[in-house]
Amino acid sequence: MAGFLLRRAGGILATLLVTSLAVFGSVHLAPGDPATFLLGGRSASPEAVAAIEAQYHLDDPLPVQYVKWAGGVLTGDLGRSVQFRQDVADLILARLPTTLWLVGYAALLIVLVGLTLGALAALRPGAVDRLVLVGTGVATATPAFVAAIGLVSLFSVRLGWFPAFGNGSGLGGRISHLTLPAVALALTFTGLLARVTRASMLEELGRDHVEVARSRGIPGSAVVRRHVLRNALGPITTVTGTVVAGLLVATSIVETAFGLSGIGQLLVGSVTVKDFPVVQAVSLLVVLAFACVNLLVDLAHPLIDPRLSHAKGAAS
Amino acid sequence: MAAPLLDIEDLHVRLAAGRAARPVVDGVSLHVASGETVGLVGESGSGKSVTCRAVLGLLPRGAAATGAVRVDGSDVLAMSAARLRELRRHHVAMVFQDPRAAVNPIRRIGDFVTEGMRAAGVPREAALGRAEDLLESVGIRDPRTALRRYPHEFSGGMLQRVVIAAALAGEPRLLLADEPTTALDVTTQAEVVSILARLRAERAMGMLFVTHDLELAAAICDRVYVMYAGRIVEAQSADGLFARPRHPYTAGLLGATPRLGSELPPRAVPGRPVSLAEAPAGCAFAARCAHALPRCADEQPVQREVGGARVSCLRAEETADD
Numbered sequence: 001m002a003g004f005l006l007r008r009a010g011g012i013l014a015t016l017l018v019t020s021l022a023v024f025g026s027v028h029l030a031p032g033d034p035a036t037f038l039l040g041g042r043s044a045s046p047e048a049v050a051a052i053e054a055q056y057h058l059d060d061p062l063p064v065q066y067v068k069w070a071g072g073v074l075t076g077d078l079g080r081s082v083q084f085r086q087d088v089a090d091l092i093l094a095r096l097p098t099t100l101w102l103v104g105y106a107a108l109l110i111v112l113v114g115l116t117l118g119a120l121a122a123l124r125p126g127a128v129d130r131l132v133l134v135g136t137g138v139a140t141a142t143p144a145f146v147a148a149i150g151l152v153s154l155f156s157v158r159l160g161w162f163p164a165f166g167n168g169s170g171l172g173g174r175i176s177h178l179t180l181p182a183v184a185l186a187l188t189f190t191g192l193l194a195r196v197t198r199a200s201m202l203e204e205l206g207r208d209h210v211e212v213a214r215s216r217g218i219p220g221s222a223v224v225r226r227h228v229l230r231n232a233l234g235p236i237t238t239v240t241g242t243v244v245a246g247l248l249v250a251t252s253i254v255e256t257a258f259g260l261s262g263i264g265q266l267l268v269g270s271v272t273v274k275d276f277p278v279v280q281a282v283s284l285l286v287v288l289a290f291a292c293v294n295l296l297v298d299l300a301h302p303l304i305d306p307r308l309s310h311a312k313g314a315a316s
Numbered sequence: 317m318a319a320p321l322l323d324i325e326d327l328h329v330r331l332a333a334g335r336a337a338r339p340v341v342d343g344v345s346l347h348v349a350s351g352e353t354v355g356l357v358g359e360s361g362s363g364k365s366v367t368c369r370a371v372l373g374l375l376p377r378g379a380a381a382t383g384a385v386r387v388d389g390s391d392v393l394a395m396s397a398a399r400l401r402e403l404r405r406h407h408v409a410m411v412f413q414d415p416r417a418a419v420n421p422i423r424r425i426g427d428f429v430t431e432g433m434r435a436a437g438v439p440r441e442a443a444l445g446r447a448e449d450l451l452e453s454v455g456i457r458d459p460r461t462a463l464r465r466y467p468h469e470f471s472g473g474m475l476q477r478v479v480i481a482a483a484l485a486g487e488p489r490l491l492l493a494d495e496p497t498t499a500l501d502v503t504t505q506a507e508v509v510s511i512l513a514r515l516r517a518e519r520a521m522g523m524l525f526v527t528h529d530l531e532l533a534a535a536i537c538d539r540v541y542v543m544y545a546g547r548i549v550e551a552q553s554a555d556g557l558f559a560r561p562r563h564p565y566t567a568g569l570l571g572a573t574p575r576l577g578s579e580l581p582p583r584a585v586p587g588r589p590v591s592l593a594e595a596p597a598g599c600a601f602a603a604r605c606a607h608a609l610p611r612c613a614d615e616q617p618v619q620r621e622v623g624g625a626r627v628s629c630l631r632a633e634e635t636a637d638d
Contacts, residue, residue: 208417212479215372216432216486217404220397226431227420305422306466 008298012291016284020073023283024066027276069280079277083270088281091266098167099262101174102254103247105182106189111240114190118197118236119229122205132194140191144250147184148257155180165259181258185250189243196239200232207231233304241297245290320347321490321522322371323386329366332378338593340366342546343383348490348522353513355533355554356526357569358543359589367543368494368526372408373400387490405436409483410492411512414499415475419467425451426463429482436486443485450481454511473504480511484519491516491523497532509536530569534558542566545600546592552625562627564605599630607631 053059057068072079078088121132156164168177204210205228213223252264263282270278302308329341341363348354358364369375370385373392385392387408395403409432412418419428429450430443438446444463451459454477467475476496483491493512497505513536516523527533533540534554542550542563550563561567568585575582587604596602602612612630622632 208412208414209420211374212410212412212418213420213431215369215374215404215410216435216482217401217406218431218435219401222435226423231420231422307421307468 008295012288012295015291016287019287020070020280020284021066023280024069025062027274027279028062028065030274069277073281073284078281081270081275081278083273083275083278088277091278092263092281092285095262095266098260099248099251099255099264102178102181102185102251102260102262103244105175105178106185106247107240107244109182109186110189110193110243113186114193115197115236117190117194119201119224121194121198122201122228123224129198132198136191136194138191139187140195142187144184144188144253145257147187148181148254151180151184152258167260167262178260181254181260184257185247185254189247189250193236193239193243197232197236200235201228204228204231230304234301237297237300237304241293245286245293248286248289319386319389321350321352321388322346322348322524323384323389324367324371325384325386327367327370327381327383327385329363329370329375330380331376338591340546340592341370341381342592344543344546344548346541346548346551348524350489350522351520352539353516353523353525353537355537355540356524356543357528357530357533357540359528361589361591362543363546363592364526364543365494368410368492368524371490371492371524372404372410401435405432405486407486407488408490408492409486409488410494411476411480411483411496413495415472415479416467416499418479419475421467423466424463425465425467425470425478428467429463429478429485432482433485446485447481450484451478453484453515454478454481455507456481471504472500473508476500476504476508477511480508480515484515487519489521491521492526493523494526495528496525498528512536530557530566531573542569545590545595547600547628548619548626549601549628550625556624560623560625562622562625562632563601563629564607565601568604599628 050059057065060068069079076089078092080086081088081091084091117132117136121129152164155161162180163177164180166177168174207227210223210227213227214220218226248263250264251262252268254260255262255265256268263285266278267282269275270282324344324346327341327344328339330339331337344363344367346354346356346367356364356367366375366379370381371387371392373395375381381393383393387403390399390403392400392403419425426444426447429447430438430440433443433446434440447463448459451462456462456474456477462470462478467478470478476499480496491512496512497508500508509532512523512525515521525533525537530540530542534557537554539551540554540557541548542557542565544565550557550561550566552562557566558570561570565585568583571583572585573582585604586606590600590603592600596613598611598613598615599605599608599617602608605612609631615630617628617630617632619626619628620632
């Protein structure tokens with residue numbers, strides 16, 4: 001087990017190294033440069049441009065820039081934002097709570113609604129199943145920004161139930177401000193999880209051991225819980241993990257649509273103005289989140305299915 | 317004569333409406349007395365498994381069954397869900413074909429063996445204690461450790477013993493064995509059969525043994541029913557069946573069995589098995605039968621007593637004298 005964790009930690013570090021190189025390279029390959037943005041379109045003397053470039057180390061060769069930046073990251077210094085003239089770490093920390101609330105809220109909705117709908121469809125073939133399939137089909141195909149516009153026009157403008165804009169403060173304020181964004185964010189992935197749950201449960205429902213359980217007089221609800229849902233958890237966990245990690249990226253659209261100042265909005269804004277340090281830091285954060293969630297999912301799998309034990313040879 | 321433990325009377329089963337709608341069991345009647353081992357033999361698709369499952373009220377989704385399946389006089393087909401659970405927990409248990417598929421792979425052996433008892437309200441500790449005894453009685457070494465293990469740590473034969481132990485947990489009076497040895501190695505088959513036979517005798521249970529292996533059925537059963545295309549074509553004592561098969565299909569099956577010490581190669585039954593849905597109006601076996609007359613294809617034979625056996629063949633009386 002310790003060996004497994006060590007190998008996985010090494011894998012995560014290697015992933016971060018490679019992705020940081022890729023992110024660093026692609027940001028610099030894109031046309032445009034931060035100096036132009038900082039000058040705000042004013043014409044400046046070449047000396048002024050050179051001064052700005054020197055201040056942000058933009059005149060160094062790329063490899064040198066990368067090493068300087070990577071060295072900073074390792075010592076906890078994510079650099080300074082060109083746009084905000086603030087430490088990147090502070091920028092991110094200030095916006096992280098809103099994004100985490102949003103992602104957590106959406107993840108909760110996805111798991112609760114997705115599992116329920118999927119299970120319902122699997123256990124009630126016929127009208128209910130078809131209704132869920134159509135509903136999840138529409139949900140999966142609805143882009144978050146379309147959902148955002150629809151939700152705002154119905155629940156904010158017409159009904160006035162939820163605010164359309166801003167972060168909100170305090171628990172109640174947050175929940176009421178984040179409900180529409182969370183629903184818009186969750187919609188697509190809820191449909192996805194419902195379909196995965198349905199398929200996975202249908203596969204288990206057809207297995208012999210489910211019929212064996214029924215043949216022994218186990219009540220239907222216990223059969224579903226202990227033999228169908230329990231055995232279907234493998235694919236459901238994998239998809240849930242990927243979806244939750246992906247929410248960090250997907251928030252950018254929803255945060256922009258609802259005017260929430262979170263990580264996603266920061267990323268979009270920074271890409272537009274070529275704020276390299278911020279883009280790099282947020283990208284790394286997302287990759288780190290993906291790697292960690294995947295690790296959690298892999299750690300959970302042997303608990304779900306004892307045949308997938310990490311400790312080889314422990315089961316003699 | 318007292319009511320038999322199991323009494324199936326004129327059972328018809330039709331699969332769900334839609335594309336797959338078709339009859340699979342047609343007028344099956346059979347009975348099993350307390351303490352009796354009865355074989356139900358047929359090829360795959362003959363309806364023997366459906367018949368066997370009907371005894372537990374386990375029909376495919378949407379299937380319609382008519383007739384009566386009485387266990388101790390009560391009709392399973394008419395039972396409420398609660399009565400069915402009661403029946404399955406205490407009166408009838410089933411051993412399935414493939415133990416690897418029958419045991420939930422992600423739960424412990426102990427969970428599997430005790431699940432039925434726990435559903436019947438036995439406290440956890442007592443159920444585990446009983447599970448230990450049951451595993452011991454089917455020849456699992458170190459049953460206490462076995463309870464905490466997972467199915468993938470057992471061989472197929474050992475796992476089938478676990479399935480048998482679990483089936484016995486509810487002290488059933490009737491044991492259904494649906495091809496319990498088909499998925500096992502030959503060497504393990506003999507062990508599992510002898511365990512089944514011993515436990516059946518010790519507990520004076522009735523057993524309905526479903527198999528496609530006529531010789532195996534004849535070896536362990538008191539009486540044997542032979543099924544073809546959803547109907548019972550012959551029923552008689554195991555000894556009689558071997559000595560004097562009355563139906564051409566039974567004779568064909570016996571002739572198709574390879575034998576040690578015989579110079580003659582086994583003769584296959586010509587043609588391929590038909591299902592009930594594609595069977596002709598008359599005798600379903602007519603197309604493959606060496607003794608078939610033109611009228612066999614149109615006229616459905618009535619089951620009747622011929623020389624101590626019950627046979628459904630128009631020419632049973634003639635061929636009996638061969």
